[in-house]
Amino acid sequence: IAKEVAKLLEMKAQLGTDEGKHKFVLKTPKGTRDFGPKEMAIRERAFKAIISCFKRHGAEVIDTPVFELKETLTGKYGEDSKLIYDLKDQGGELLSLRYDLTVPFARYLAMNKITNIKRYHIAKVYRRDNPAMTRGRYREFYQCDFDIAGQFDPMIPDAECLKIVHEILSDLQLGDFVIKVNDRRILDGMFAVCGVPDSKFRTICSSVDKLDKVPWEEVRSEMVGEKGLSPEAADRIGEYVQLHGGLDLIEQLLQDPQLSQNKVAKEGLGDMKLLFEYLTLFGITGKISFDLSLARGLDYYTGVIFEAVLLQQDHEHLEEPLSVGSVAGGGRYDGLVGMFDAKGRKVPCVGVSIGIERIFSILEQRLEASEEKIRTTETQVLVASAQKKLLEERLRLISELWDAGIKAEMLYKKNPKLLNQLQYCEETGIPLVAIVGEQELKDGVVKLRIVATREEVNVRRESLVEEIRIRTSQC
Amino acid sequence: IAKEVAKLLEMKAQLGTDEGKHKFVLKTPKGTRDFGPKEMAIRERAFKAIISCFKRHGAEVIDTPVFELKETLTGKYGEDSKLIYDLKDQGGELLSLRYDLTVPFARYLAMNKITNIKRYHIAKVYRRDNPAMTRGRYREFYQCDFDIAGQFDPMIPDAECLKIVHEILSDLQLGDFVIKVNDRRILDGMFAVCGVPDSKFRTICSSVDKLDKVPWEEVRSEMVGEKGLSPEAADRIGEYVQLHGGLDLIEQLLQDPQLSQNKVAKEGLGDMKLLFEYLTLFGITGKISFDLSLARGLDYYTGVIFEAVLLQQDHEHLEEPLSVGSVAGGGRYDGLVGMFDAKGRKVPCVGVSIGIERIFSILEQRLEASEEKIRTTETQVLVASAQKKLLEERLRLISELWDAGIKAEMLYKKNPKLLNQLQYCEETGIPLVAIVGEQELKDGVVKLRIVATREEVNVRRESLVEEIRIRTSQC
Numbered sequence: 001i002a003k004e005v006a007k008l009l010e011m012k013a014q015l016g017t018d019e020g021k022h023k024f025v026l027k028t029p030k031g032t033r034d035f036g037p038k039e040m041a042i043r044e045r046a047f048k049a050i051i052s053c054f055k056r057h058g059a060e061v062i063d064t065p066v067f068e069l070k071e072t073l074t075g076k077y078g079e080d081s082k083l084i085y086d087l088k089d090q091g092g093e094l095l096s097l098r099y100d101l102t103v104p105f106a107r108y109l110a111m112n113k114i115t116n117i118k119r120y121h122i123a124k125v126y127r128r129d130n131p132a133m134t135r136g137r138y139r140e141f142y143q144c145d146f147d148i149a150g151q152f153d154p155m156i157p158d159a160e161c162l163k164i165v166h167e168i169l170s171d172l173q174l175g176d177f178v179i180k181v182n183d184r185r186i187l188d189g190m191f192a193v194c195g196v197p198d199s200k201f202r203t204i205c206s207s208v209d210k211l212d213k214v215p216w217e218e219v220r221s222e223m224v225g226e227k228g229l230s231p232e233a234a235d236r237i238g239e240y241v242q243l244h245g246g247l248d249l250i251e252q253l254l255q256d257p258q259l260s261q262n263k264v265a266k267e268g269l270g271d272m273k274l275l276f277e278y279l280t281l282f283g284i285t286g287k288i289s290f291d292l293s294l295a296r297g298l299d300y301y302t303g304v305i306f307e308a309v310l311l312q313q314d315h316e317h318l319e320e321p322l323s324v325g326s327v328a329g330g331g332r333y334d335g336l337v338g339m340f341d342a343k344g345r346k347v348p349c350v351g352v353s354i355g356i357e358r359i360f361s362i363l364e365q366r367l368e369a370s371e372e373k374i375r376t377t378e379t380q381v382l383v384a385s386a387q388k389k390l391l392e393e394r395l396r397l398i399s400e401l402w403d404a405g406i407k408a409e410m411l412y413k414k415n416p417k418l419l420n421q422l423q424y425c426e427e428t429g430i431p432l433v434a435i436v437g438e439q440e441l442k443d444g445v446v447k448l449r450i451v452a453t454r455e456e457v458n459v460r461r462e463s464l465v466e467e468i469r470i471r472t473s474q475c
Numbered sequence: 476i477a478k479e480v481a482k483l484l485e486m487k488a489q490l491g492t493d494e495g496k497h498k499f500v501l502k503t504p505k506g507t508r509d510f511g512p513k514e515m516a517i518r519e520r521a522f523k524a525i526i527s528c529f530k531r532h533g534a535e536v537i538d539t540p541v542f543e544l545k546e547t548l549t550g551k552y553g554e555d556s557k558l559i560y561d562l563k564d565q566g567g568e569l570l571s572l573r574y575d576l577t578v579p580f581a582r583y584l585a586m587n588k589i590t591n592i593k594r595y596h597i598a599k600v601y602r603r604d605n606p607a608m609t610r611g612r613y614r615e616f617y618q619c620d621f622d623i624a625g626q627f628d629p630m631i632p633d634a635e636c637l638k639i640v641h642e643i644l645s646d647l648q649l650g651d652f653v654i655k656v657n658d659r660r661i662l663d664g665m666f667a668v669c670g671v672p673d674s675k676f677r678t679i680c681s682s683v684d685k686l687d688k689v690p691w692e693e694v695r696s697e698m699v700g701e702k703g704l705s706p707e708a709a710d711r712i713g714e715y716v717q718l719h720g721g722l723d724l725i726e727q728l729l730q731d732p733q734l735s736q737n738k739v740a741k742e743g744l745g746d747m748k749l750l751f752e753y754l755t756l757f758g759i760t761g762k763i764s765f766d767l768s769l770a771r772g773l774d775y776y777t778g779v780i781f782e783a784v785l786l787q788q789d790h791e792h793l794e795e796p797l798s799v800g801s802v803a804g805g806g807r808y809d810g811l812v813g814m815f816d817a818k819g820r821k822v823p824c825v826g827v828s829i830g831i832e833r834i835f836s837i838l839e840q841r842l843e844a845s846e847e848k849i850r851t852t853e854t855q856v857l858v859a860s861a862q863k864k865l866l867e868e869r870l871r872l873i874s875e876l877w878d879a880g881i882k883a884e885m886l887y888k889k890n891p892k893l894l895n896q897l898q899y900c901e902e903t904g905i906p907l908v909a910i911v912g913e914q915e916l917k918d919g920v921v922k923l924r925i926v927a928t929r930e931e932v933n934v935r936r937e938s939l940v941e942e943i944r945i946r947t948s949q950c
Contacts, residue, residue, distance in 0.1 A: 002566065003566060006566040006567050009568070025544070025584065025816055026585060026586045026817075027586065028539070028540050028543070028544075028545065028586075029540060029542055029543065029544060029567055029568055029570050030543070030567060030667055032540035033540070034537065034538065034539050034540070034586075035537060036536040036537055036587070037535035037536060037537060037592075039593065040535070040536045040537060040538060042539075044536075055852070055853050055882060056877055056880065056881070056882045056883070057877070057882075057884070058852050058882065059852065059882070059885035060515070060851045060852055061512060061519075062509065062510055062512060062513035062515060062516060062849075063509065063510040063513055064503070064504045064509050064510075064517075065503050065504060065507035065508070065509070065615050066541060066599060066615065067507075067602075067615075068503070068504065069500070069502070069503075069504060085561070085562060085563075085565070086563040086565065087560060087561070087562055087563060087572075088560075088561040088562060088563045088564070089563070090560070090561065090603060091477060091478060091481040092481055092484070092505060093484070093504055095504050097541075097562075107501065108509050110501060111501045111502065111503075111509075112509075112511070117510065118649055119883075120697070126541075129566060140540050140542075143871050148887070152887035152888065153887060153888050153889045156866075156870075156887040156889075158886075159870075159885050163874070163877070165875065167878075185549075244941075280871055281867055281870040281871050281874060282870065283874065284872045294654075328912070339868040340501055343502075368908065375534045376532065376536075377532050377533050379533040391628075391631075392756055395634075395753055395756040395757065396756050399638070399756060399757045399758065400643065402531055402532070402638070403642075405531065406531070407530060407531045407532075407533065408532075409529070409532070409593075410531070411534035412623070412625070412627035412628060412631040412632050413627065413631075414628045414630050414631075426729075444763075450708070454774060471683055
C-alpha cells in the first residue's frame with residue numbers, strides 16, 4: 001500500500017509540474033522543518049550550553065561531509081540500515097547521507113591514523129524513519145557528539161561521558177532525569193547463561209532494546225515467536241531485565257551463581273563497579289541507574305552503554321503532558337575504527353550523543369508557556385529621524401556606528417514617521433533610539449532615547465558610541 | 476567516456492565489497508573534505524567575524540533543511556541546474572540537496588507569507604561541479620548569506636549589502652579587494668541597444684558572465700558561433716563591457732545616445748547613481764567599481780548585481796602566488812518569492828553571499844606561513860598528580876573545577892608520570908597545572924604551576940577556582 005501511495009503521490013507531483021508553475025506543494029520535505037528566528041534563538045541557547053560543556057572538558061571540534069561513500073556506512077547499523085538516505089547515482093561515486101556522527105568519526109580516525117583525540121561534533125544526521133514531529137522525532141535532526149578515542153585505563157573516559165550528560169541536562173534545566181547504564185558484555189553474558197545461542201545474541205539484544213517502548217509480554221512473544229528462542233530462555237531473560245539499581249545490584253550480580261561463572265559478564269560487572277566508584281567521586285550516582293533492560297539498538301557497541309531519559313513531570317504544566325523520552329545516549333565502541341583500517345588496528349572509543357530535537361521541543365513549549373519575550377536580534381540602537389529629508393544624515397550616522405562596532409539598524413524608508421520608528425523598537429526590543437533632527441545637527445548632538453523609560457538625552461556626537469556602549473553593557 | 480569510467484568504478488566498488496571488509500577506499504566523497512581541529516579553529520574565526528557583522532546590521536538567523544523537494548529547485552538556476560545533487564528515489568517525495576541558500580529562503584518566505592525580514596543563514600550547499608580544491612572550490616561548501624526582503628525605498632538595502640561585504644573583507648584582512656557592481660537592467664538595456672534579440676538576453680548574459688575567466692575573443696566567438704548572435708551586435712557589446720569606473724561612468728552612460736533612450740537601462744543607471752551616492756555616505760566608494768562586464772550566472776537576479784574579488788598581492792608571499800578570485804557575490808531578485816506564491820505575490824529581495832571556502836584557503840595558507848601556534852582547545856588547567864595512587868584525588872578535584880565552570884582536563888591514566896602531564900600542557904597550550912600530592916592534600920592546598928614561567932605556588936583549595944579565573948582572565 002505504501003508503495004502504491006508513493007507512486008500515486010509521485011504521479012500527482014508530475015501532474016502538478018505539468019499544470020503550471022504555481023501548482024506545486026509549498027512545503028519542506030517530510031520529517032524536516034525550517035527554523036525561524038525564534039526557534040533559532042532557542043536552538044542557539046541550547047547549543048551554547050552544550051558547547052560550553054564540551055569545551056569545559058577540553059574537547060577539540062571537527063566536521064565531516066554530510067554524505068559519505070555508501071560503503072563507509074555499510075554493515076555498521078544492523079537492522080537500521082534500511083533507514084539510510086542514498087543519493088541518486090548521477091555518475092561517479094555512490095553516496096549516502098550520514099546516519100550518525102559516530103561512523104564518520106571512526107572513518108576520520110582511521111583515514112588520518114589518529115589514535116588519540118577528544119573531540120566534539122555538532123551536525124545534522126539523516127534517517128528515513130517514521131517522523132513524529134510533535135514528539136521531536138525528525139528525519140533531519142541534530143546530534144551533539146562528544147567522544148574520547150585512545151587506549152586508556154578502564155572507565156576513566158567512560159565516567160567522564162556520563163558526567164557530561166549529567167552536566168548538560170542539569171544546565172538546561174529540563175527537569176528530573178535518570179541516566180540508565182548497562183554493558184554489552186553483561187548483556188552477552190546474561191544471554192549466554194540464559195541459554196541464548198551465540199548466533200542469536202544481536203537479534204535478541206534488539207528485542208530487549210524495545211523494552212522502553214513495549215511491555216515485556218510483547219518482547220517475549222517476539223523472542224519466542226519471530227526469533228525462535230526457547231520459552232525457558234526467554235523467561236530467564238525476563239527475570240534479569242527487570243533488575244535495576246546501583247552498587248548493591250552490581251555486588252549481587254557478582255555473587256550470582258550463573259553470571260559470576262561467565263567470563264565476559266564478570267569483566268563487565270567488574271568495570272561497572274569501577275565506573276560507579278568514579279561516578280561517586282563525581283557526586284552523580286543519584287541520577288544513575290544500572291539497568292539490565294538497557295540494550296541500545298546499534299551494532300557497534302562493545303562495552304558500557306547508557307541512555308538518559310527525562311522523567312515525566314506530573315501536573316506541572318496544565319497542557320497535555322509532553323511525551324518525553326531519551327535525550328542522550330552512547331557507549332563504548334572499541335571495534336569500529338578497526339573496521340576501517342586495512343590492518344584492523346583498533347582504536348578504543350567511548351562517546352555520548354545528545355539528541356537535541358526533543359530538548360528543543362521542551363524548551364520551545366516552556367517558552368511558549370512562559371511570558372518571556374525572546375529577542376531574535378541583538379540590535380542596540382535604531383538610527384531614526386524626527387523630520388523629513390534626513391536620510392543622508394541617518395546613513396552617515398549609522399555608518400559611523402557600524403564602523404565603531406555598534407549594532408545598529410534604521411528603517412529603509414526615505415522619510416519614515418517617528419512613531420513608526422519608535423514602534424519598530426518596541427516590537428523588536430531595541431533598547432535605544434538615536435534621533436537626528438535639524439536642531440541636533442546644528443548643535444552637534446544626537447538625541448538618545450531610552451525606549452523602556454522614554455527618557456531622552458542630548459549626547460554630543462563624538463560621545464555617542466561610548467554612551468551607547470555604557471547604556472547597553474548589561475545586555 | 477565519463478559514463479564508462481563511472482560504470483567501471485562502480486563495478487570496482489562492488490568487487491571491493493565482495494572481496495572483504497578491508498578493501499574499500501578510505502576517503503571522503505569527491506570534492507569534499509573533513510575539517511580537523513586546526514581547520515575548525517580557522518573556520519570558527521572567520522565565522523565569528525562574519526556573524527558579528529551580520530548581527531551588527533540587525534539580522535535575525537534562520538535555518539532550512541539540507542534538502543528540498545526537487546521541484547522547489549526546478550527552473551531557478553538556468554544552465555547550472557545540471558549540477559544539482561538528487562537523492563535516490565526510495566519511495567515518497569523526490570528530493571534534491573540545496574544548491575544555494577537563496578532559493579530555500581524564497582521558499583521559506585512564500586510558505587510562511589513573510590513579506591519583511593532581514594536574516595542571515597550560514598550553511599553548506601551542494602554542487603556537482605568540477606572540484607578544484609587547492610583553489611578552494613568544493614562540491615560541499617559553506618555559504619554565508621545575508622538578505623533583506625521587503626518593499627522599501629530604492630537602493631537603501633542594496634547599499635547596506637555592499638557595506639556588509641566591505642566590512643567583512645576589511646575585518647578578515649584578506650588584502651586588497653574590489654567590489655564590482657552592475658545592474659541586470661543596464662545589461663538588458665545594453666543588449667537591446669546592441670541589437671540582441673529579446674529571446675537571447677539570458678544566454679548572452681551567460682556568455683558575458685565568463686569574462687572574468689576567459690578573454691573577450693573567446694566570449695565573442697561563443698556569442699557568434701554557438702549562440703548565433705550577429706558579429707556587429709557582439710562587437711557593440713564588446714565595446715560596452717570593457718567599461719568600468721564610478722560616478723563619472725554612470726553620468727557618461729546617462730548621456731549615451733542609445734542607452735539613454737532605453738527605458739530599463741535608464742532606470743538601472745538612475746538607481747546606480749543613487750547607490751553610489753549612498754556608498755559615498757558610507758565612505759566605501761574607493762573599493763567599488765561599476766563594471767559593465769559583470770553579469771552573474773544565476774537566472775533569478777532582476778536589478779543590482781555585485782561580486783567581490785580579491786586582488787593578487789605581488790611578491791608579498793614568497794611561495795607560489797595564490798590563485799584568488801570571487802569571495803562574495805549577490806544582487807537583487809525581486810521575482811523569486813513570487814515564483815513560489817500561488818497568486819504570484821512578489822516580495823522584493825536583495826542579498827549577499829560570502830563564499831567562505833576561498834577565504835579559508837587564504838587564512839589557512841597565511842597561518843601555515845606564520846609562526847603562530849593556534850590552540851584547538853580552551854582548557855585552562857590540567858589536573859595532575861606528582862605521585863602514584865592519586866587518581867581518586869584527581870577525579871575529585873577535576874569534578875569540583877568542572878562544576879565551578881573551569882575548563883579542565885586530566886590524563887586518563889591511573890598513574891601518569893608528572894613529566895608526561897607537563898609535556899601534554901606544552902603541546903596543547905594549557906597555561907596552568909593543578910598538582911595534587913600527598914603533602915598538599917594534608918595541608919589543604921593545591922600546587923598551581925604556571926606553564927610558561929614554570930613558577931609554582933601553593934593555593935588553598937577553597938581559593939583555587941578564583942585563582943585560576945584570575946590567572947586565565949586575559950585568555
